[in-house]
Amino acid sequence: MNKSKPSLVQRSAAFFAVIFGMLTIGAGAAHAGDRREEAIDLVRDASETVNYFAKDSAFSAMWSLADDAKAIVIIPEKLRAGFIIGGAAGDAVMLSRNEDGSWSQPTFFAIGSLSFGLQIGGEASEVVLLVMTDEGKDSLLTSSVKLGGDITLAAGPIGAGAKAQTTDVLAFSRSRGLYGGLSLEGALLKSRRKWNKAYYNADVSAAEIVIKGEVYNPRSAQLQTAVWHLANRNAPATMAPVILSPETDTGQQGPGEQTRLGAPLAGSNTNDNVEYEDDAIWGEPINREESDK
Template identity: 30%
Template sequence: MIKSFVRSGLFAALAGVLALSFTAASASAERLPKLVGEAISILETKQNSGKPIPPRILQQARAVAFIEVTRGAFGFGGSGGDGVLLLRQANGSWSAPFAFGQNGASVGFQIGVDVQRYIYIFNTDQGWKPFVGDGHLNFEALARATAGPDSDSTVADSGLPPVDLYIYSVSNGVFAGAAIGGQSVGGEKGVNRAAYGTADAAKIFDPKTLIPDYTKPLYESLKKAGANKSWYNLGK
């Protein structure tokens, strides 16, 4: 009876582990479609506002990312979120969306919870590469960032982008400060592997990668925003 009890206990434990693994895998598989949907909402909200991103900014971007960050604190707190990054291909099109995460501690005394939505426009490879790393890296130490300009005339007057990254805030909350000040960033392996069968950024960004059908509205929104071609290699 004791052996039977032990066997049944081990079986139950194993079943529990398998169930949790299946749930985690299922959650990861569902995550990229949600992130893409959030990206579409973020971009369209910004472009339909009184201060849309100038087409020239998007046209000369090396990469673009969309993220929703939740910040919560009672005194000293933290923040975190995940989003998607698309790399500009050699032919001017956009790559498959790559899932990344961002997190960090809040600075200063704060009370409350808010959700911030951002668009990151990367002007250099130095800017976007930390976002696809294997581990979470301190972005603030790796690249320069500033708020993005709101008009094409400003861009024309200033010439080429002077910094690695332009940050556009799509929502206003109770927390102030830079979106990525003191934050660490890196690729979301589970989400990417569930969507593409690999977490390797080079493979996901490869032009031959078949892009999920549900991403089509995101490319169409980018095209509408003036971000050049919206060619994509749909397949999944």
């Protein structure tokens, strides 16, 4: 009995699955012991991404919106590539605004999606997501959340002011490379609890980090500085909040020592060696938008 040949889409999907599986296994074996250093590098890269967005006037619409943001998600590098079938993946950190106006320690995420249709080229993007509602923030604190599905999503900066009151998340990005359309609709954000454990030396959830404040790492200060200045652009640096480290310290700073958020650092950087912990994030479709011609 003759069997029908698999379609181009099916063959392409299988090809991507095999290649991605090989890359994931190899990366896991080579970098399992370096998860803490990767988390530290991601926090550093995230602070540089925020500093770039805070200085580039092309993102001026973002500045006023950051004043009202409940939380912020930073993706220092989100990679996309494909022909007919494409994929996108990256690592992310999230910080939540505290009641006193300061910002929490970061929690870690992986972001990924899979898209079908005509698409040619490759792209590397730096992305900042402003979480404008408590509902959006609460959803992000679950184990995984689909952008544009579980929470609403709109692109910025064009028209961002009009959408800020009705949209859970506003997305801002800068890209390098050529791609036939860019959309985060359908992308899945998944909590990276192993990275949380490596960074804080404690098995903690996203909520325990950003809401309860149960852990502390002094290496987060630069990122907290950058986010505070983005959300308080008109405030002098001397008004930056003082961070009081809890007794559950990492050992790099004495318990009870104070760390004042300083001025943001200039420059931007991306990490060319992004690793992905959760294969399942590639299983979600992404709704693509055609680029303006």
